[in-house]
Amino acid sequence: MTAADRTRPHVWTVSEVKAGTLTQCLGVARFIDPDPHVVTVRKEFRWWKPTLSHLFDLWRLRQPDVIISCGGQALSHTMLIAGLCRRRPLTVHLAGPKPEYEDRYDLVFVSRHDWTSEREKKPNFHPMIGVPHRVDTEEMEARRPAAKARLAPQEGPVATVLVGGPNKAYHYDEATVARLVATIRGLAAEGWTVLVSTSRRSPAALQERLAGLGEPRIVIWDRQGENPFRDYLAAADALVITKDSVTMLCEALATGKPVYAFDLAHRPANPHLDKFERYHADMSETLGLTRRFEGSLAPYAYDPPQESRRIASMVEARLAERTGRIAP
Template sequence: MTQTQKYNKSTKSPVVWVISEGLTGTENQCLGVAESLGVQAEVKRIKLSQPWAALSPWLGFECGATFCPQIAPPWPDLLIASGRKSIAASKYIKKMSGGQTFTVQIQDPRISPKHFDLVAVPQHDPTRGENVIVTTATPNRITAEKLEQAKNEFAPLFSTLPSPRIAVLVGGSTKNHKLQEKDLEKLVETLATLSRQASLMVTTSRRTGEYGTHLIQEKLDKPDCYIWDGQSPNPYWGMLAWADYILATNDSTSMLSESASTGKPVYNIPLVPLSGRQLQLVENLKTHGAVRDWHGTPEDLSYPALNDAAYIAAQIRQKSGLF
């Protein structure tokens, strides 16, 4: 849909779909944009049926049977999608809606941007074009208002920890690098030293692995350290809200982007070797002033908190004619 097409904004709100593969990180990127638009999006988590699941999503032979569950009209006014499998769905909905659905692809689709109305890529992705907008990092759902809500919600858990409070966000193995035990042990040694001068709030991920999770729980078992047990609901938002400083391992695009959206001092801790786009993300965040390398002592620093979701939302408002 272009601004020249007729859309009666006075009689109805736009229907918005978010399409994802069900991965939390990419889905939250889309939801962050939808929330910045002030709309309630319907989330559709799709898989590709055979034989499409075994084929490249860029071939362009999509039909109704391509998707599981099937997607059907009435088509949305706005589609926000992210992830490899969502590309086929975006192209299909654009075609079946007669071009009426305004399609937004988050992250580099690795095909020509001409297949979408708007493409939003982080600075470390190479795709550029007339309908491509570039963000510093990845969009997310972090806002000052939500952090304030999380601070109230998690006060019983974190308010009694002595200041300074440091949120420690631990990732792990990536598709390019397996997390080594020696690197985990070095990280835990760093955290054990830090725990003597600050309260720690530590969360791990599935990628941390059993050995890493056990090591953290064993070595940081002390009154002023909160270690998420992996079983109860993850108080990740509460950690960000209560933190005076944030330490994030270098492997996670989502954790670094979300941390840099808080406006709080963020430190990057090496955990796995970096290359390519992830390395460039870290360097871009350093250039922005949002992230520094960890050298043993937290310091206050000031920078404009990222709000890439709001920037993308503003571009959608300007270009879609829907708002």
């Protein structure tokens, strides 16, 4: 370990095993510590049935100066780790925690669509746009020429379509899947090269349906080999994202290109649906960052959010207050 490594704040991330929670933690952590220690958990901590592997790390490894957590299962583990450290680390949670943990964190960042007047009163709470992630505008610009030349060598614009999967708010019924397939074919017929990628949550039947499109201007990732996700983003002149994924839509906004939300079949009215719909309304109607997909991919301009970097700066400033160091 170099002298610079010893003076730089050390970050632990604590998240659920779900990729979306880990990527949020790492999206922020990388601006503070390029080599954070990653802890993933499957269940809440129970003293009578502990999971000790990451607790042993407290004695084997450098203890954290900052813990960044995400996901409901991570809350109890974060507090346990923080309580066992020789010097209590700064604790940061991404998303609204359960009520019993709200005052136990030093900093909490909550997406605007989950923001409430009660949270406004809490000095440790701060709103954020969408969710943090690991995609940067500068990286997208640097990748773009090579990605576009490799994935879309023919003339014409490139549309990237990112497809998620059913959740508690939306489902992929036959009419929705048929509309998605028709959209992809329609864009190709208009001269777009269409890059299509599914996610871990995409049902196998949906992947098979998309794989059967097989047209010259439609490129479907077959989920074999290295994930081309970042190149699919970078190559795009416009993007279509299914509404079930908050993270993919936020990542798409890092490109600075038009981002259109593709509507899905709604499950019967429930809190999850209301939450997603509030999110999409905020991103499109209030902030002007996205558009609802209604058949065309007209260009428009916006300033890509830099939430991961902004949150990291706030964490460093708070840590500097505590330690007396000067924030970078």
